[in-house]
Structures are given as structure tokens and as C-alpha cells.
Amino acid sequence: MIRESFLTRRGRAAIAALAASALILASCGSDDADDGSGDPEGSVAIGNPPVPPTASSSPDGERSVTLVAYDSFPEADTSLNDALTQFTDETGIDVELLIAGDTGTMLAKASLTAGNPEGDVMWGIDNTFLSRAINDEIFEPYVASGIELVPEESAMLAPNGEATPVDFGDVCLNYDIAWFADQGIDPPTTLQDLTRPAYKDLLVVQNPATSSPGLAFLLATIDEFGPEGWQEYWMSLNENGAEIVESWSQAYYERFSWAGGGPKPLVVSYGSSPPAEVIFADPPRDDSPTGVIESTCFRQVEFAGVLRGTDAPDEARQLIDFLIDDRFQSQLALNLFVYPANVETELPQEFLDFAVVPAEPRTLDPAEIDANRSSWIDEWTELVIG
Amino acid sequence: MNRLPSRQPTWLIVALAIVPVIGLGVFFLWPFATLLSTAITGEAITNTLSRRSTWDIAWFTLWQATVSTLGTIIIGLTPAYVFARYNFRGREPLVGLLTAIFVLPTVVMGAAFLALLPTSLDRTVWAVIGAHIVFNLAVVIRVVGTMWEHLPTDMEAAAATLGANRWRVFTDVSLPLIRPAVAAAAVIVFLFTFTSFGVIRVLGATGTRTIEVEIWRRTTQLGEIGDAAVLALLQLGVLALVVLWSTLAQRRHSRALGLEPLARRRAPRSPGERHFVGIVVGCTTVIASFPLIALAVRSFSTPSGWSTNAWTNLGQTEIRPGIRIGIDPVDALGNSLRIAVWATLIAVVVGGVAALAIAAAGRSGRLLDTGLMLPLGASAVTIGFGMLITFDAAPFDWRASWWLVPVGHALIAVPFVVRTALGPLRSVDPSMVDAAATLGATPARAWREVIVPYLWRPLAVGTALAAAISLGEFGATSFLSRSGGETLPIAIEQLLGRTGSALQAQGYVLATMLAITTVILVAIVDRLQEPRRTKADRS
Numbered sequence: 001m002i003r004e005s006f007l008t009r010r011g012r013a014a015i016a017a018l019a020a021s022a023l024i025l026a027s028c029g030s031d032d033a034d035d036g037s038g039d040p041e042g043s044v045a046i047g048n049p050p051v052p053p054t055a056s057s058s059p060d061g062e063r064s065v066t067l068v069a070y071d072s073f074p075e076a077d078t079s080l081n082d083a084l085t086q087f088t089d090e091t092g093i094d095v096e097l098l099i100a101g102d103t104g105t106m107l108a109k110a111s112l113t114a115g116n117p118e119g120d121v122m123w124g125i126d127n128t129f130l131s132r133a134i135n136d137e138i139f140e141p142y143v144a145s146g147i148e149l150v151p152e153e154s155a156m157l158a159p160n161g162e163a164t165p166v167d168f169g170d171v172c173l174n175y176d177i178a179w180f181a182d183q184g185i186d187p188p189t190t191l192q193d194l195t196r197p198a199y200k201d202l203l204v205v206q207n208p209a210t211s212s213p214g215l216a217f218l219l220a221t222i223d224e225f226g227p228e229g230w231q232e233y234w235m236s237l238n239e240n241g242a243e244i245v246e247s248w249s250q251a252y253y254e255r256f257s258w259a260g261g262g263p264k265p266l267v268v269s270y271g272s273s274p275p276a277e278v279i280f281a282d283p284p285r286d287d288s289p290t291g292v293i294e295s296t297c298f299r300q301v302e303f304a305g306v307l308r309g310t311d312a313p314d315e316a317r318q319l320i321d322f323l324i325d326d327r328f329q330s331q332l333a334l335n336l337f338v339y340p341a342n343v344e345t346e347l348p349q350e351f352l353d354f355a356v357v358p359a360e361p362r363t364l365d366p367a368e369i370d371a372n373r374s375s376w377i378d379e380w381t382e383l384v385i386g
Numbered sequence: 387m388n389r390l391p392s393r394q395p396t397w398l399i400v401a402l403a404i405v406p407v408i409g410l411g412v413f414f415l416w417p418f419a420t421l422l423s424t425a426i427t428g429e430a431i432t433n434t435l436s437r438r439s440t441w442d443i444a445w446f447t448l449w450q451a452t453v454s455t456l457g458t459i460i461i462g463l464t465p466a467y468v469f470a471r472y473n474f475r476g477r478e479p480l481v482g483l484l485t486a487i488f489v490l491p492t493v494v495m496g497a498a499f500l501a502l503l504p505t506s507l508d509r510t511v512w513a514v515i516g517a518h519i520v521f522n523l524a525v526v527i528r529v530v531g532t533m534w535e536h537l538p539t540d541m542e543a544a545a546a547t548l549g550a551n552r553w554r555v556f557t558d559v560s561l562p563l564i565r566p567a568v569a570a571a572a573v574i575v576f577l578f579t580f581t582s583f584g585v586i587r588v589l590g591a592t593g594t595r596t597i598e599v600e601i602w603r604r605t606t607q608l609g610e611i612g613d614a615a616v617l618a619l620l621q622l623g624v625l626a627l628v629v630l631w632s633t634l635a636q637r638r639h640s641r642a643l644g645l646e647p648l649a650r651r652r653a654p655r656s657p658g659e660r661h662f663v664g665i666v667v668g669c670t671t672v673i674a675s676f677p678l679i680a681l682a683v684r685s686f687s688t689p690s691g692w693s694t695n696a697w698t699n700l701g702q703t704e705i706r707p708g709i710r711i712g713i714d715p716v717d718a719l720g721n722s723l724r725i726a727v728w729a730t731l732i733a734v735v736v737g738g739v740a741a742l743a744i745a746a747a748g749r750s751g752r753l754l755d756t757g758l759m760l761p762l763g764a765s766a767v768t769i770g771f772g773m774l775i776t777f778d779a780a781p782f783d784w785r786a787s788w789w790l791v792p793v794g795h796a797l798i799a800v801p802f803v804v805r806t807a808l809g810p811l812r813s814v815d816p817s818m819v820d821a822a823a824t825l826g827a828t829p830a831r832a833w834r835e836v837i838v839p840y841l842w843r844p845l846a847v848g849t850a851l852a853a854a855i856s857l858g859e860f861g862a863t864s865f866l867s868r869s870g871g872e873t874l875p876i877a878i879e880q881l882l883g884r885t886g887s888a889l890q891a892q893g894y895v896l897a898t899m900l901a902i903t904t905v906i907l908v909a910i911v912d913r914l915q916e917p918r919r920t921k922a923d924r925s
Contacts, residue, residue, distance in 0.1 A: 068867070071880060074712020075871060081712070098786055100867045104606030109867065112424065112611065112775050118785055118867055132609050207592050210603055244592045249883050253890060254500070259689055273885045279706055280886020282688050282695050289689070334709050337885070374608055385593035 064094035065315035066119030068110070068307070070103045072336065073123060080335040083328045093315045103129060103212065110307065111136040117307035120316040123166065123323070126300045127157055127363070128215060131370030134162050139305035140313070144320045150341045154301045157366055163305035166323050167338035170271035170297035170361050171216035173203075174290045176258040179265035188266070190295050191224050194237060201241035204255040204264040207385070209377045211247050217268045218380060219369065220298040223362040227372075234384055244384060258289050271297055272337040275354040279334065292356040299361035302338065394746040394833050402743035403754060406736050406800070410754075413793055414761050417772025418622075422615050424775055430612030434620075440600075444620065447596040450511060451580035454518035458575045459568060461519055462526025467560075468666045469527050470534035472659075473651045480667070481527065482909035483674040485851065486901050488524035489858035491875040492584025494882070494897045495521060498680040500589060513589040518582065520673055522575045529574065532847055533567035533809045534560070539650055566635075566812070570805050573632040577625055577762040583861060597621045601765045611771070618765045625763030626756065633752045633759075678901050685894035688887045696891035705888060711881075715896050718877040719903070722857055725873060729795035729856035734849050736796065737803025738841060744804065745811040746833070758804055761797040769794055770865025786867045794866055795856040802855065803848030810840045850911035854904050874900045 067084075074080055075097055084095045098119050100106035107129050110122060114137050125133045133139060143161040154165035173194075175187040188199050206214030222230045243264060245251045252269055255262035259277075270276075274288035304323050306316040322328055329340035333351050340347075347355070434440050468474075469481065487495060499517045500508065507513050537560070545555045561568075581598045595603070597617050604614040654663040686692050704710050740758055744751035761769065773794070777784035784790060814837050822832035860875040872880070874896060881893030 071864075071876070072884070074710070076712065077714060078710045078712040079708065096869060098867050098869045099872070101864055102606065104609070105865065108605050108609055108611055109771065109774055111609065112771060113778065116778055118774070129609075209593070210587070210599075210607060212607075215607075246587050246590070246592055249497075250588070252885070253882070254497075259885075259887065259890070261689070269885065276885035277887075279709060280711075280884075280888045282693060282886075282888035282891060283690065284706075335712065374610075377608075381593060 062094060063092055063312070063315055064096055065121060065312050065319050066096045066098050067121050067123055067319065068098045068100050068106065068117070068119035069123040070106050071099050071101055073097070073099065074335055075099065078331075078335050080328070080331045083331045086327060087319065087322045091315075091318055093318065095319065107133055107138075110138040114138045115309040117309050120307055120310040120312045121304060121319050121323075122307055123304045124302050125163060125305070126302045127366045128212070128219070128300065128369050128373075130157060130163065130301075130303060131366040133303075133305075134158065135370070137308060139163050140308040140310065142306045142317050142320060144317075144324055146321055146324050146342070149344055150324060151343060154341060157301060158303060158305075163303035164320055164324060165301050165341045166304045167329075167332050167336065167341050168299060168301045169338040170292075170299055170356075170358060171213045171220070171268065172271045172297040172356070172358070173217075173293040174256075174267050174269040174273050175293060176256065176265040177289055177291050179257050187291065188293060191221060191233070194242070194266070195233070195240050197240070199240065199266070201243075202264055203237070203241075203266040204243040204245060204251045204262070205268045206248055206251050207244050207246050209381055213248050213268050213270070215373070215377070216298040216300060217296075218376065219364050220296055220362045222376065223298070223364055231379065231383055234380065238384055270337065271357070272333075272339075272351070272355050274356075275350045276337050278354055279350055288354040294356050294358045297356070297358040297361045299358075299363045301341075395829050398830055398833065399743055399747045402739045403747065406740035406743065406754060406758060409732075409736055410757050410760075413773070414764070414769070414797055415757075417776040418764060418768055420776040421768055421772040422619060425611045425615035426619070427612050430610070430616050434613045434616040440617070443595050443597055443600050444624075446594070447580055447598075447621075448624070450514060450518075450596070451576055451582070454515050454522070454579040455572050455576045457515060457519045458522045458579075459526055459572055462523050462571070463530065463568075465523065465666055465670045466527045466530040466534060467556075468663055470531040471539075471651060472663050473653050474663055474667055476667075476671075478909045478912045479905065480671060480674065481524075481912055482905040482907075483678065484524035484527055484670070485854050485908045486858075486904040487521055487674060487677055489851075489854040489904060490897070490901055491858055491860040491878065492517075492521065492582070493588060493860065494584075494681070494875070494878055494900075495677055496585050496588030497882070498677040498684070498897075499585075501680040501684065502676055503589075509589060509591045511591070511594070514582070514585055514594070517585045517589055518575075518579045520677070521585070522578060523670075523673070525574050525578075526568075526571045528847065528851065529571040529805055529809075530564055530567045532806055532844060533564050533813075535651060536810060536813075537563055567809050569632050569635050570809065573629055573759070574762070574802070574805060576628060577759070580625060580628075581621065581763060581765065583766070598765055601767050605767050605771070614765075614767060618768045621765060622760065622763050622768075626760060629759040629763070630752070630756050633755045678898070681894055681901060682898045685891055685898050688891060690887075693891070696888065696895045699888075700892070700895055711889060711892075713872070713877050713880055715874075715877065715892070715899070718872050718874045718896070719899065721871040722874040722900075723903075725792045725795065726853045726856040728789065728792035729799060730849055730853040732792060732796035733799035733803050733852040733856075734845060737800040737848055737852070738807065738845050740800065741804045741807035741811055741844075742838070742841065745808060745837070755804065755808070759801045762801055766861030766865050769797065769862045773866065786869055788870060790866055791863055791868065791873070792856070794862040795859050796852070798859060798862065799852035799855045802851045803845065806848045806851065807841055807844040810844050811837060814840055846911060850908045853911070854908055857900065857904055857907070 088094055100109055100118065103124055103126060106122070107125055110117065110133065117138070122138070139162040141161040144164045147155055147164065150165050154168065157165070180187045185198060188194055188196070193199060194203055205217055208215040208218040221233055225233045243255060245255060248269070251267050252259050254260040255264045256267040257263060257265045271292050274290050274292060277290055278285060278288050304320055306313065306320060310316050324342050326342055326345050329342040329345040332338055332340050333348050339357060469477065496517060499520070503513055507516070541559050542555050545559045550558065580596070582596050583598045583602065586594055586596050586599050597620065601614045601617045601621070604610040604617065654660045685696050686694060700715060740754060744755045747754070773790055774785060776782070818836045819832050822836050823829065827835060858875060860879065863873055863876060878893050878896045878900065881889045881896065
């Protein structure tokens with residue numbers, strides 16, 4: 001079997017343990033959906049059993065698994081979908097895609113339906129939401145075979161194997177290269193620079209209360225200036241004319257000088273925005289009009305996990321294994337504009353040329369984010385919007 | 387006159403009411419109640435009610451909705467009159483245009499509106515109110531106009547003969563007669579502006595929130611579904627009171643008018659009339675077409691100048707060799723049309739029988755009437771999430787069924803069908819039913835022969851509205867889980883939310899296509915339902 005070839009050593013070693021836990025899961029998971037599969041400690045599954053149990057097959061003998069994803073996941077037609085078809089060809093398991101809304105909506109739904117999920121595998125919970133997902137017990141622990149190809153610091157964010165890191169990206173300050181060249185000034189290089197008179201009235205950021213890149217940028221400043229220092233920084237940003245808008249689209253397409261013809265040459269966007277500007281340019285171009293200010297980047301790691309209460313646990317695990325396999329990972333960059341989690345997966349040329357992967361991206365502990373998100377946002381709102 | 391015709395046999399009323407009652411119960415009340423009972427905790431209630439921002443938000447929501455509604459009615463009455471009473475070239479397309487901007491997704495229309503605003507008005511509450519007025523003009527023109535065009539003109543003519551000027555004729559004769567329709571239109575506009583989301587997000591000052599925006603934020607950004615549910619209940623409670631008040635007011639004011647089944651529209655005659663009609667039509671055209679022109683313009687603009695690429699490349703989803711965007715516009719249009727057909731079918735059948743039942747049932751009809759309006763006041767989050775946690779176990783395991791989307795659209799469209807149909811139905815002179823009975827007809831037959839014919843024209847108007855609403859619906863759809871293809875508004879939102887000038891232009895191409903499709907659809911249906919006129923009528 002082809003699948004055997006990418007079962008790792010760790011996976012093979014665990015097969016015996018797995019067969020047992022799969023049986024337990026299959027027997028208690030399918031009947032009592034509300035109860036899911038019990039305590040996380042006892043049922044951590046590792047790797048995949050080579051022979052699929054039949055308990056999870058649907059009545060007509062077709063095996064299928066439902067992948068719940070956020071709304072920027074392509075529904076059909078792309079090389080990412082082709083990769084899923086490849087999974088189906090190899091395993092005989094159909095993958096049905098269910099689009100659940102943006103990440104926040106998707107998680108809110110999953111929390112409401114924890115134990116009796118809409119699908120079997122969820123794609124795309126990021127580290128700013130991960131703690132909530134784990135606390136709400138939406139996932140069933142499973143350690144994917146192939147996990148050793150994922151950077152350990154990412155995998156450790158879900159210490160009990162609740163979810164598997166599948167990709168990462170950064171929220172970074174972008175700048176309009178031509179604008180700065182025309183003005184003959186250098187773009188800022190640090191967060192602190194943004195408070196200097198030279199960069200007065202040049203920045204547009206999103207409201208962290210209503211926009212996830214806005215929140216990531218706030219988190220970046222909290223990482224830089226600490227839980228007691230960011231307030232002062234934002235006061236200076238405010239005094240230096242930082243504009244706050246409600247959403248990424250508004251910031252990027254209306255206020256940013258490059259894309260929207262707006263007045264602001266500095267905008268909070270993504271580390272992968274420059275390659276997207278090249279790939280989706282109209283008319284075509286071969287250099288990026290925008291650049292990334294590396295020191296401002298906040299790392300977002302996205303996770304996939306088996307949904308607790310799934311009626312196809314085995315298929316779900318096989319799919320998780322595939323999601324971090326190179327065949328799927330290699331298609332992520334150009335379709336979702338994120339970086340593959342698998343360290344062996346190579347980046348496409350456009351990314352190598354135009355994307356910046358910061359060596360030391362900013363990050364905060366997911367538990368800290370979850371515990372303080374509400375109060376930080378409230379405090380920020382009070383301070384900045386008033 | 388308080389006692390309206392309620393001589394229909396009880397079995398008939400029950401038979402008519404059963405489908406709308408069950409539909410409303412299963413697809414709205416049950417999910418809403420399930421969500422509330424699952425999500426609301428004592429802590430969520432105390433937290434939400436003790437938070438100062440809750441009351442700031444509630445106050446803002448209330449006053450902006452009130453001002454928007456008053457503004458819409460005041461500004462909308464003049465064109466409603468002109469559209470009801472005069473024939474002029476381009477009448478149908480213009481109604482189509484107005485309807486299109488009413489039903490198009492506000493997130494998209496807001497962006498178009500923004501492009502037209504002077505910078506000084508950008509992101510102010512005036513921009514929000516202005517957009518609310520422009521986007522909701524169609525409600526006044528359609529709902530009030532449908533009633534107005536059937537009013538017999540003789541009373542107005544008599545008043546004019548007696549020396550009343552135009553304004554006196556309006557305030558003393560026309561306004562009291564059309565008051566039920568004005569109240570109906572006002573309630574719809576109020577519901578839409580009270581629950582405003584897209585316009586606030588796009589045009590409001592940063593941090594501006596309506597209750598609807600706050601529900602969305604609590605749910606999706608903060609994961610505080612309990613607090614969101616409390617807010618949803620608060621929002622629905624306020625709106626239920628408003629709707630109930632208006633249904634009472636409508637009944638109090640509606641009277642038998644001897645409405646004319648054929649609209650009596652004519653071309654403007656005197657120079658003064660021509661001038662008046664010309665100015666009103668001209669202004670309305672400008673107001674209605676500018677946002678759509680702005681959409682179209684954006685589909686041609688790229689950061690490096692004008693380009694028709696987005697149009698010529700339409701349907702070609704491969705942007706670069708091997709790179710596809712994963713959003714197929716043609717598929718999305720097909721999906722939207724398919725869903726619109728189902729949603730319209732459901733809405734027209736359910737709304738039609740509901741209107742008949744409400745008109746026939748008297749007092750208890752108010753309850754159904756109010757109930758059917760509730761989904762308009764319910765947060766999109768609660769519709770989507772409620773269905774999600776209600777239909778999650780056999781035999782009601784319907785999650786992600788394809789038909790939940792058209793059902794969700796129908797929930798929102800039914801009240802429009804009912805609103806348009808009720809006015810004319812209620813105004814049928816009861817003595818005609820009596821006359822039929824005197825001539826030997828059974829009550830059911832008298833009802834069928836006298837009252838039911840008044841349903842068809844407003845039902846046709848309702849059909850166009852329902853289809854258009856479904857085509858443009860964004861909120862509820864975005865909270866339902868979907869498989870098997872996106873609708874056009876969702877595809878547009880996806881394209882506009884991604885980096886890359888090609889995607890941006892494509893998004894506006896799709897938005898323009900959605901607008902054009904809606905205009906054509908509404909114009910066709912309006913034309914179909916125009917009764918065939920004789921030459922004499924047209925003169």
C-alpha cells in the first residue's frame with residue numbers, strides 16, 4: 001500500500017496501541033455522539049492503523065470524511081482540491097468540504113456543537129483561537145504520523161495533541177515601495193519607528209475589536225512593549241496620526257496608497273501579501289509593489305484537528321496525516337498564501353522571491369491571548385477610540 | 387372602521403394558516419429558542435446588561451434607525467407618488483434599479499457608496515444614514531406605491547376641485563388613505579436599519595456598532611455566544627414591539643377603500659406636471675444609478691490604470707499557469723439563481739397563504755403577522771447558529787442540507803410578500819363579500835371569488851422582491867455552513883477580501899453582474915405583472 005510508505009517509524013511503532021484505541025473509539029464514538037470519546041488522556045491516538053476498521057463506513061460502503069474549513073479555503077478547482085482528490089484515489093475515502101464561515105465563526109460553531117460536530121476534521125484554527133478550541137474540547141487528541149516534520153515549537157502549542165499545526169503565516173506591516181522611493185525616505189524598520197515624526201500620518205491599522213489582522217498587530221505590540229507598556233505606545237501611535245479602520249479590506253483597498261490609491265503608505269497586512277500582489281497582479285508584473293517590515297511580524301500558526309464526536313474517526317485521522325504530507329503541503333502557499341508547516345516542503349519560486357519569513361517572528365502564548373483577549377480589546381478601545 | 391371582513395369560516399383560516407405557522411415554528415422559533423436556551427446563562431445576562439457599552443450601542447442603534455426611517459419615508463413619498471400615478475419612459479428599469487440597490491449585499495453597496503461620498507462625510511453617522519435612505523428607498527416606492535396606484539383618484543380630484551392645493555390634497559386626503567402602507571414601509575425600513583451591519587462596518591466611524599454588529603463581534607471575535615444571545619434577544623424584543631405596534635396601527639387605519647384592480651397611471655399632462663415628474667424621476671435616477679455606476683467603474687480600475695481584463699477574463703479561473711482562485715463566478719451565479727428559484731417558490735406560497743390567512747383571521751391574524759416579521763429582526767447569527775444546533779440529530783439532522791439556504795432566504799423574503807399583499811387584501815370592501823353571499827355564494831366561494839383575485843398583483847410584486855432578496859442575501863447565508871458551491875454575494879465578499887488587484891477587479895465584476903441580474907429580473911417580473919392595458923388606458 002502506498003500509505004505504508006509514509007507511515008513513519010513512530011507511527012509504525014504505535015500501530016499496536018492504535019488498533020486498540022481505534023476499536024475503543026469506534027465502539028463508543030459512533031453510538032453516543034454527545035459523549036464523544038471520553039477523556040483526552042486515555043484516548044490519544046498516534047499514527048494510523050494500516051487496515052481501516054469498517055465501523056465508520058457509511059451504509060452504502062462508500063467511505064467519506066467531512067473537512068470543515070474557513071471560507072478562504074477553495075471549494076473546488078485548485079491544486080489544493082486536486083491534492084484532496086489524490087487522497088481519495090489512494091485511500092478510497094471521499095473528502096467532502098464544508099465551509100463554515102471565517103475562523104471566528106467556524107470556531108463559535110464548533111464550540112456550540114462540540115461532541116456532535118458538523119464534520120470530522122476541522123482546518124484552520126489559528127493560535128489566537130487555539131486555546132479556546134482546546135478549552136471548549138472541540139478536538140479529539142490525535143498525534144499525526146509525520147508530526148516530526150512539523151517544527152516542535154508549533155506542535156507544542158497543542159501539548160496533548162489536540163490539534164496538528166498545518167501551516168503558518170505572519171501579520172506584518174506592509175509598505176508601498178514606490179511611495180517611499182518617491183519621497184526619498186526609508187521605510188520604518190521597527191515598531192518604535194512608527195511613533196517618529198518622519199512617519200507621521202502614514203499608517204493605517206485595523207480595529208482589533210473587529211478584525212483579526214488588527215488583533216494580531218495589537219498582539220505584536222503587546223509582545224514588544226509588554227502587558228504594561230503597550231498602552232503608552234498606542235497613545236504615541238495615536239498622536240502620530242495612525243488611522244484606525246474597521247476591516248482589512250478597508251485598510252488595504254481604500255486607505256493604503258498602493259492598492260487603494262489612498263493616502264497611507266503603511267498598512268497592517270500579511271507577510272504573504274507581496275507575493276500575492278505579484279501573482280494576482282493585473283496587469284501582470286514581475287516585482288512586488290509592496291514590502292514587508294520584518295520586525296513587526298506576528299506569527300499565526302494554523303491547526304487542523306479531528307473533531308470530537310466524529311463518526312469517522314479513522315478516516316479523519318488518515319486525512320490529518322495527509323494534510324501535513326508534502327503532497328498537500330506543497331499546494332498551500334499558492335492557494336491559501338500561507339507557509340507549509342512541513343519543514344521538508346519547498347516553497348514556490350514566487351514565495352522565495354517576494355515573501356519574507358521573519359527569522360524571529362513575534363508571538364504570544366495562546367493561553368495568554370485567550371485569557372486577555374477581551375480585556376486587551378476593551379482597554380485598547382477605551383484608549384484609542386475613546 | 388375597526389371590524390374588517392372576518393366572515394370566513396374558521397376551517398378555511400386554519401387551513402391557510404397552518405403552513406406558515408409550522409414553517410415559522412420549525413425554521414425560526416424553534417432554532418431561536420434552542421439557541422437562547424443553550425447559550426444564555428445568568429452570568430451572560432448580568433455581564434451584558436451591566437456593561438455600559440451595551441446601552442451606548444442600543445441607544446445608537448435606536449436613534450440612527452429612527453432617523454434613517456423617517457428620512458427614508460419623507461424622501462421616498464414623492465417618488466412613490468410619481469411612480470404610482472404617472473407613466474414615463476424607463477419606469478420599470480428604474481424600479482428595478484432601486485430594488486437592486488435595496489437587495490444587493492450592503493457590504494458591497496457600502497463600498498460603492500463610499501466612493502461617491504465627499505471625503506468630509508466619509509465614515510460619519512451621516513454617511514450611514516444617507517446610505518440607509520438611498521438603499522431603502524425601494525421599500526417606500528414599492529410598498530406605498532403599490533397601495534397608492536390603486537387608490538381611486540376621485541377623492542383627490544374632488545378635493546382639488548374644492549380648491550385644495552397639492553399639499554392639502556396630500557395631507558388631508560391621500561396621506562390618511564395610504565397610512566397603512568406608510569406604516570408597513572416604515573416598519574420594514576426600521577427593521578433593516580435597526581439591524582444594519584454592512585453599512586455600519588463599511589461607512590460608520592471606527593468603533594461604531596449597532597446591536598447586530600456587536601452580536602457578530604461577540605460571537606465570532608470573542609466567542610462569547612452567551613452575551614451575543616442576550617443581545618439578540620434584546621434586539622428581537624425591541625423589534626417585536628415595534629412590529630406589533632405597527633400591525634395594530636395598520637389595522638386601525640386600514641379601511642375599505644374600493645381599491646381599483648387596475649392601476650390608473652397616466653402620462654404627465656400639463657407642463658407643470660411634466661416638470662415635476664421630470665425632476666423627481668431625474669433625481670431618483672441619479673440617486674439609484676450612481677452606486678451601481680461606482681461598482682462598474684471599480685471593475686475596470688486597477689492600481690496601474692484602467693483595464694477591461696477583469697471582464698474579458700471572466701470565467702477563466704486560472705490566473706497564472708497552475709494557479710486558480712478557487713472561486714468560479716459562473717458557478718456562483720448558477721448557484722445563486724438556483725437558490726433564488728427555491729427561495730422564491732417557498733416565500734411566495736407561504737407568504738401568499740399567510741397574507742390570506744392574516745386578512746381573514748382578524749384579531750388572531752395579528753399574531754401571525756407579527757411572527758412572520760420576526761426573522762427580519764433576528765440577527766443573522768441567530769438564524770444560522772440556531773439551525774445548526776437544532777437540526778443536529780435524527781430525525782431532524784438537516785445540518786448543511788442544501789435547502790437550508792433557500793429556507794433561510796425565504797424566512798427573510800416571506801414578510802415582504804405578506805406586506806405587499808396585505809394592504810390590498812385588507813382594503814377589499816366587505817360589502818362585496820356580503821353581496822356575493824346574498825347572491826347565494828357559500829362563504830368560502832364568496833371569499834374565493836371576491837378576495838383572492840386581489841392577491842395576484844401584489845403577489846407578483848412579492849415574487850420579484852423575494853427573488854431579488856434571495857439573490858443578494860448575505861448575512862444569514864454566511865452563518866449557515868455550506869457545501870457544494872458559494873452564492874454570488876459570498877463569492878464577491880471572498881474576492882474583495884483577498885490581496886491582488888486582479889481578484890479585486892473580479893469581485894467588482896461579479897458585483898456588477900449581480901446588480902444587472904437583479905435589475906433585469908425585477909424589471910421582467912414587474913412587466914409580467916403589469917396588467918395588459920388598452921390603448922385608452924395608456925393615453
